[in-house]
Amino acid sequence: MSKQQPLLEVKNLKKYFQTPRGMLHAVDDVSFKIAEGKTLGVVGESGCGKSTTGRAILRLVEPTSGEVNFDGIDILKLNPEQMRKMRQHMQIIFQDPYSSLDPRKTISQTIEEPLRLNHIIPDKNARIERVFELMETVGLAERLFNTYPHELDGGRRQRIGIARALALNPNFIVCDEPVSALDVSIQAQILNLLKELQSRLNLTYMFITHNLSVVNHFSDDIAVMYLGEMIEMAPAEDLFTQPLHPYTQALLSAIPAPTLNKKMDRIILKGEIASPIEPKPICRFANRCIHMQDRCRKEHPELIEASTGHFVACFLVQ
Amino acid sequence: MSEHTTTAPIPTLEIKNLVVEYRTEDGIVHAVNGLDLRIEKGKTLGLVGETGAGKTTTGLAILRLVAQPPGVIVDGSIHLNGENLLMKSEKEMEKIRGKQVSMIFQDPMTSLNPVTRVEDQIAEVIELHEHLSWNESLAKARDMLELVGIPGERGVDYPHQFSGGMKQRVVIAIALACSPQLLISDEPTTALDVTIQAQVLQLMKNLREKYQMSMLMITHDLGIVVEICDLVSIMYAGRVVEHGSLEDIFNNTRHPYTEGLFNSLPNLEDRKAKLKPIKGLMPDPSNLPPGCAFCPRCDYAMEICHTDKPGKVYRTEDHFVECHLYSEQNIGEKVIGK
Numbered sequence: 001m002s003k004q005q006p007l008l009e010v011k012n013l014k015k016y017f018q019t020p021r022g023m024l025h026a027v028d029d030v031s032f033k034i035a036e037g038k039t040l041g042v043v044g045e046s047g048c049g050k051s052t053t054g055r056a057i058l059r060l061v062e063p064t065s066g067e068v069n070f071d072g073i074d075i076l077k078l079n080p081e082q083m084r085k086m087r088q089h090m091q092i093i094f095q096d097p098y099s100s101l102d103p104r105k106t107i108s109q110t111i112e113e114p115l116r117l118n119h120i121i122p123d124k125n126a127r128i129e130r131v132f133e134l135m136e137t138v139g140l141a142e143r144l145f146n147t148y149p150h151e152l153d154g155g156r157r158q159r160i161g162i163a164r165a166l167a168l169n170p171n172f173i174v175c176d177e178p179v180s181a182l183d184v185s186i187q188a189q190i191l192n193l194l195k196e197l198q199s200r201l202n203l204t205y206m207f208i209t210h211n212l213s214v215v216n217h218f219s220d221d222i223a224v225m226y227l228g229e230m231i232e233m234a235p236a237e238d239l240f241t242q243p244l245h246p247y248t249q250a251l252l253s254a255i256p257a258p259t260l261n262k263k264m265d266r267i268i269l270k271g272e273i274a275s276p277i278e279p280k281p282i283c284r285f286a287n288r289c290i291h292m293q294d295r296c297r298k299e300h301p302e303l304i305e306a307s308t309g310h311f312v313a314c315f316l317v318q
Numbered sequence: 319m320s321e322h323t324t325t326a327p328i329p330t331l332e333i334k335n336l337v338v339e340y341r342t343e344d345g346i347v348h349a350v351n352g353l354d355l356r357i358e359k360g361k362t363l364g365l366v367g368e369t370g371a372g373k374t375t376t377g378l379a380i381l382r383l384v385a386q387p388p389g390v391i392v393d394g395s396i397h398l399n400g401e402n403l404l405m406k407s408e409k410e411m412e413k414i415r416g417k418q419v420s421m422i423f424q425d426p427m428t429s430l431n432p433v434t435r436v437e438d439q440i441a442e443v444i445e446l447h448e449h450l451s452w453n454e455s456l457a458k459a460r461d462m463l464e465l466v467g468i469p470g471e472r473g474v475d476y477p478h479q480f481s482g483g484m485k486q487r488v489v490i491a492i493a494l495a496c497s498p499q500l501l502i503s504d505e506p507t508t509a510l511d512v513t514i515q516a517q518v519l520q521l522m523k524n525l526r527e528k529y530q531m532s533m534l535m536i537t538h539d540l541g542i543v544v545e546i547c548d549l550v551s552i553m554y555a556g557r558v559v560e561h562g563s564l565e566d567i568f569n570n571t572r573h574p575y576t577e578g579l580f581n582s583l584p585n586l587e588d589r590k591a592k593l594k595p596i597k598g599l600m601p602d603p604s605n606l607p608p609g610c611a612f613c614p615r616c617d618y619a620m621e622i623c624h625t626d627k628p629g630k631v632y633r634t635e636d637h638f639v640e641c642h643l644y645s646e647q648n649i650g651e652k653v654i655g656k
Contacts, residue, residue, distance in 0.1 A: 045511040045513060047481075139599060141599070183538055185578060185596040191584070211512075213585075237589065240586070240589070254512040256515075257586060260565065260569060266516060268517060272514065273481075
């Protein structure tokens with residue numbers, strides 16, 4: 001999408017899980033690029049594979065097949081020790097602050113850990129200094145230094161996760177729903193903070209979220225996922241003004257806008273996301289689509305470039 | 319009852335000067351500090367605020383479910399259809415909970431029992447309150463499932479077999495099983511996807527109409543408020559700092575905090591616009607500032623704000639604000655927002 005050398009290039013990434021009922025296609029043939037210093041927003045409903053994509057890129061789950069080129073290196077070929085080193089540059093902020101924090105570690109211990117393990121700051125006092133700095137960066141009061149995750153609300157817990165990810169000064173961060181647990185006023189602070197850090201440190205983000213107004217604000221490009229597949233990808237502005245896929249259109253219309261002046265025509269989708277187990281080679285959105293044609297139930301639409309930089313997988317535009 | 323004039327209809331819910339504290343070893347947490355709230359029959363009030371504003375505590379206080387200790391309802395009154403709930407015995411409250419007032423919570427997984435079939439969980443409420451036989455209760459439970467858009471035969475399944483949206487539908491089915499007059503919804507769609515959120519909100523709107531129910535919608539999402547509420551109370555540090563109709567709050571914003579909330583939201587129309595977050599953090603409820611609680615974060619703070627608590631100033635009969643910027647004279651103008 002961008003002519004610059006991409007920092008991250010993902011090719012035909014697949015992650016299948018073996019289940020008793022068959023093969024679960026969590027991520028199915030996903031390809032994209034993110035240029036250095038840019039943000040790719042990834043949106044979609046729970047279970048669409050957006051988080052698994054983020055994790056597969058960092059090899060937190062081992063991809064089934066595909067390529068993940070980070071700064072020219074296919075990281076899927078790295079051995080564990082090389083991968084551990086590589087992870088200093090690739091961090092993740094997790095979705096659920098409950099399960100991503102060790103309940104028996106204090107805030108300061110949690111934030112300090114990556115600094116200690118990677119020998120970034122060998123001196124204890126200097127490390128503590130850095131922990132305080134990181135806590136301040138993410139808006140955690142000093143008095144919380146020795147508190148445990150269970151004593152804090154979800155918002156503060158998420159801040160610990162952000163501080164921990166920032167600790168190693170990475171250049172790429174997978175942000176997996178980083179602000180979903182935060183209050184609006186705090187959410188805005190964190191979004192501004194992440195943006196400011198991006199321009200200051202030239203960070204590259206993959207921003208996974210279900211919150212479309214946030215992704216619009218935050219991203220350069222946006223990819224929409226549905227049932228493991230990328231069904232539309234375009235520059236943010238294009239996607240919001242000219243959504244081509246019926247699912248994207250429904251998704252955008254479902255955002256409750258905090259304004260009285262504009263009543264949107266809401267497309268209320270029927271049903272829920274279908275099963276990702278052994279999906280048939282047809283359009284996976286067909287059963288919920290208001291424009292469904294015969295063809296959609298017989299063939300699988302491929303992702304094509306409908307206009308410059310705007311990719312879509314739908315027979316309506318083919 | 320004497321406090322109501324005979325002409326005015328009795329509101330479904332009327333809370334006056336509610337004060338709730340959590341008395342912990344580390345000090346007193348002032349969760350709710352003199353809250354007034356009123357919901358007429360069939361209306362929906364949005365209670366908007368951030369984590370720690372006291373929204374959930376308010377909801378729990380209505381059901382008298384504030385954990386005690388450490389929670390104490392120190393002062394105030396909560397009238398449901400004219401009856402003071404704070405005067406009820408625990409036995410009487412058991413009859414009210416789930417029957418006259420129901421509450422649904424943000425996370426449907428934690429409010430459902432993971433080892434009980436969902437139809438049993440719905441039937442339980444019906445059996446208890448409607449005094450039906452177990453089989454009749456089960457039949458009604460399946461009807462309730464259908465009503466919320468789940469096939470009745472899925473009632474034999476367990477919560478983990480449902481998606482998040484369906485689990486929340488089950489929770490709604492439980493809450494509405496005995497047609498309550500008041501439904502307290504604590505962030506009911508926060509854990510759901512937008513397309514599912516749209517479905518659930520649509521469902522709640524339909525059911526509200528069908529049952530002529532009043533609703534207290536606890537949320538942080540002003541978009542949802544537009545979608546489903548008639549009136550809005552903006553809550554900060556345990557008090558309602560601004561209250562009015564949708565029109566009042568959205569188009570005639572008065573309180574700097576309300577304005578701050580709007581400025582914090584990404585604008586869908588203008589994606590380049592920089593977010594203007596409210597500076598600082600919510601005050602520690604165990605150590606609230608002596609004057610206006612919002613004052614340390616307020617761009618318009620004056621000397622008086624640090625020392626005196628502001629009183630209510632009314633712009634219209636409904637719309638009021640608690641802020642020292644306003645007086646009877648200037649409440650007509652919007653003095654904030656440049």
